[in-house]
Amino acid sequence: MNINRTSERRLYQQVADQIRGLIQKGHFEVGSRLPAERDLAQQLGVSRPSLREALIALEIDGTVEIRMGSGIYVAAAVERRTLSQAATGESAVELMEARATVEAAVIGLAGARFTPATLRGLRMTLEAMRADIEEGRKPLGHDRQFHLAIAAQSGNSVIVRLVGELFDERHSPISSQFRARFDTPATWRHALAEHEAILAALEARDVPLAQMRMHAHLEESKRRWIESEPR
Amino acid sequence: MNINRTSERRLYQQVADQIRGLIQKGHFEVGSRLPAERDLAQQLGVSRPSLREALIALEIDGTVEIRMGSGIYVAAAVERRTLSQAATGESAVELMEARATVEAAVIGLAGARFTPATLRGLRMTLEAMRADIEEGRKPLGHDRQFHLAIAAQSGNSVIVRLVGELFDERHSPISSQFRARFDTPATWRHALAEHEAILAALEARDVPLAQMRMHAHLEESKRRWIESEPR
């Protein structure tokens, strides 16, 4: 039961995913007690501090409940997820589908309103995003800025709010694992390339193409999410 | 900078709170680097593993960003707007434009999934709406049901929630006058007729036409709203 030590993702994230998987596969009943920290660490092939870091992550997202002196228990809240089999994954999928539908439509609305100035702004945002990636920072903020700047061109504050809320939902407590699994330099580079394709279509004044590419971008994000899901 | 050791809260939670406080009080600038783990642990009077547990909690909730070999950085605060704050600066006109854009796109997504059974359901809803109007009741509930039933055919719960929230926003305190001005038998009859046109397009399996008519319906609603506005 060893874990790849050279992965880009931190060890506690891998361990947390592994434990989530074991719970969802039914290796541990809801409400039951997990093996003691010392034993579980040995079974998973990691040290106790690393296991504890994973347990804190699992405790924060409500997968597990830790009782001092007693043990680690599978939280009742997980029951919902177990019912629909990885409902967190599915809701993340639904979220990305919703974004694909809405944001493609929004480009249609914004359509003709793009000016050279706003296009320059978008390009600057993407350059900042590229710098983030190359310099090891998380480009999340500029990712958000790109999507919101496009929405803003609709001139409709309700739509801007909507796009922002959907974007932020990836980071709600429910999807806290989203970032952990999704956030690697490789996936960010894909996202950047797709952003640039969208911008290129906008610069060419080809609104339908920009719509298609926005849709494709969010569908690809969904696919990357699904494929990164631990088995 | 000592921490109460006999508290019931776990140490990592106390440390995480303390660091959040320091950031919020401005002791650490956004984007700046925090002291190294070893130093920070000593400053806070805890061991390095305990500090690391706190950092994981802070990393998960997005307060902090950890870069291997580089340092711990204060993440750019993603300001999360609350729903209550939603309506500031947003007009009913913008709301209806947003609905027109989103709900037309949703029909495209739901598209081929309409079955004879669901179409029968939609027709029944419209009959109930007609009955409401003729018998002097407010058809608001069936109006909502019609829009939500269409959204539900997308098979995407995020979209259903979205359409529902946008519908309900007409009735937020800000738009309390909406109903008073808009809610007349004449306008409801117009709305019903437009609903029936949408349904007819769906029954004819003409998705693009249905999209156009949904868009037109909500644009017409907006127009009726504007024209009824007192001058």
Next chain:
DNA sequence: CTGAAAAATTGGCTTGACCACTTTGAACGG
């Protein structure tokens, strides 16, 4: 001045140990 290599810095992870709280079960008294 430039660029590459070495040193210092920093986070990532492990081992081993001790403390505090909870549970368990056996001894004890009724």
Next chain:
DNA sequence: CCGTTCAAAGTGGTCAAGCCAATTTTTCAG
């Protein structure tokens, strides 16, 4: 036989010290 008590075992909570790997800074040769 049953309930109580209390000590031992089990479990999470925390700490200390150290080594490794990635990054940053410094040094120094060209």
